[in-house]
Amino acid sequence: DTALKEVAESFHVGMAVITERLNGTHHEIYQREYNQITAEWEMKMNIMYPTEGRYDFTAADQLVDYAEANGMRIHGHALIWHAATPTWVEDFAGTDEEFETMVEDYIKTTVSRYKGRIVSWDVVNEAVNDSNGELRNTVFLQRMGADYIQKCFQWAREADPDVLLFYNDYNLCWDQTKLGTVLNLIDDFQTNNVPLDGVGFQMHISYNGPSKARIAENTKLVTDKGVLLHYSELDVKVNPDNDISELTEERAFAQKDKVTEVVEIYNAIPEGSKFALTIWGLRDNESWIPNQQGHADWALFYDEDFNIKKAHTGFLEGLE
Ligand code: G3I
Numbered sequence: 001d002t003a004l005k006e007v008a009e010s011f012h013v014g015m016a017v018i019t020e021r022l023n024g025t026h027h028e029i030y031q032r033e034y035n036q037i038t039a040e041w042e043m044k045m046n047i048m049y050p051t052e053g054r055y056d057f058t059a060a061d062q063l064v065d066y067a068e069a070n071g072m073r074i075h076g077h078a079l080i081w082h083a084a085t086p087t088w089v090e091d092f093a094g095t096d097e098e099f100e101t102m103v104e105d106y107i108k109t110t111v112s113r114y115k116g117r118i119v120s121w122d123v124v125n126e127a128v129n130d131s132n133g134e135l136r137n138t139v140f141l142q143r144m145g146a147d148y149i150q151k152c153f154q155w156a157r158e159a160d161p162d163v164l165l166f167y168n169d170y171n172l173c174w175d176q177t178k179l180g181t182v183l184n185l186i187d188d189f190q191t192n193n194v195p196l197d198g199v200g201f202q203m204h205i206s207y208n209g210p211s212k213a214r215i216a217e218n219t220k221l222v223t224d225k226g227v228l229l230h231y232s233e234l235d236v237k238v239n240p241d242n243d244i245s246e247l248t249e250e251r252a253f254a255q256k257d258k259v260t261e262v263v264e265i266y267n268a269i270p271e272g273s274k275f276a277l278t279i280w281g282l283r284d285n286e287s288w289i290p291n292q293q294g295h296a297d298w299a300l301f302y303d304e305d306f307n308i309k310k311a312h313t314g315f316l317e318g319l320e
Pocket of ligand 1: 040041044046084125170202233288
């Protein structure tokens with residue numbers, strides 16, 4: 001069998017999706033390969049709560065329905081993220097107390113709406129700075145104080161006692177400063193009985209790094225805490241330095257090898273920490289990376305014509 005979800009027996013295999021691509025060839029491949037989905041952007045605050053006092057769950061409902069109709073789990077992503085905060089929240093006119101009540105209402109409304117239908121939520125995404133490991137200076141930190149993350153997790157738990165609650169961030173598989181802050185956060189949550197079920201390593205990585213040893217070490221630092229670990233947004237750049245103009249065979253093999261390493265590491269973590277490995281998009285041309293990087297890349301498992309790439313084989317080999 002070459003379908004990822006069939007071969008990965010001890011964890012779910014996820015895919016980032018959008019409502020516009022739930023049909024045709026996308027749908028066929030989704031059904032064949034994955035048993036979990038994440039909304040690539042339609043379950044963020046700027047989409048679900050675009051205007052003060054007016055929620056819009058149209059897209060989120062459609063994605064949850066799609067998951068159920070196709071026997072997949074759906075991972076909620078992401079309740080609080082500075083980069084997907086609607087303007088009206090950034091510019092919130094009320095007092096800090098009113099701001100906090102508004103966030104509590106948003107989290108409880110959203111989490112209770114999908115109670116029993118969504119397996120897990122990224123409650124807070126990317127709250128830690130790259131440079132110094134301090135909390136990122138977001139509107140949530142400014143309005144609610146340094147324990148805003150804890151408050152958000154508590155509200156999510158009150159709204160659904162069973163949904164798994166994740167903290168999600170990028171560079172955690174190699175940035176020791178950032179990971180250190182997250183490990184301290186886990187300790188703080190555990191000491192103070194704040195609910196936290198797991199951590200998401202986004203895994204936006206490259207063909208040439210980080211090393212397998214580094215990823216394995218950082219993975220262990222988290223699983224040693226006894227929490228779940230989600231590799232939540234895997235993609236592997238092959239052109240981070242813009243030195244190729246098409247995907248060369250050499251880079252395609254290097255990408256495959258990196259994927260194999262990642263899957264080997266994930267597959268070897270203790271059962272109690274396994275959750276899912278999610279790939280951040282289907283086809284190379286649909287990835288966020290070329291846009292964000294400003295030049296071409298081929299970071300995913302399928303090419304523009306829906307052909308399976310070597311990276312896909314690399315995933316299967318990581319499970320052998
Ligand atoms: O807002 C318009 C929408 O009204 C319209 O229907 C749509 C048509 O394409 O465009 C919309 O804008 C979209 C935007 O998100 C909405 O916030 C863009 O197309 C869409 O590409 C965009 O980017 C997403 C980004 O998060 C912001 O939400 C990316 O697709 C997605 O890959 C990216 O994902 C993030 C993770 O959530 C967190 N980690 C980093 C990762 C990459 O930035």
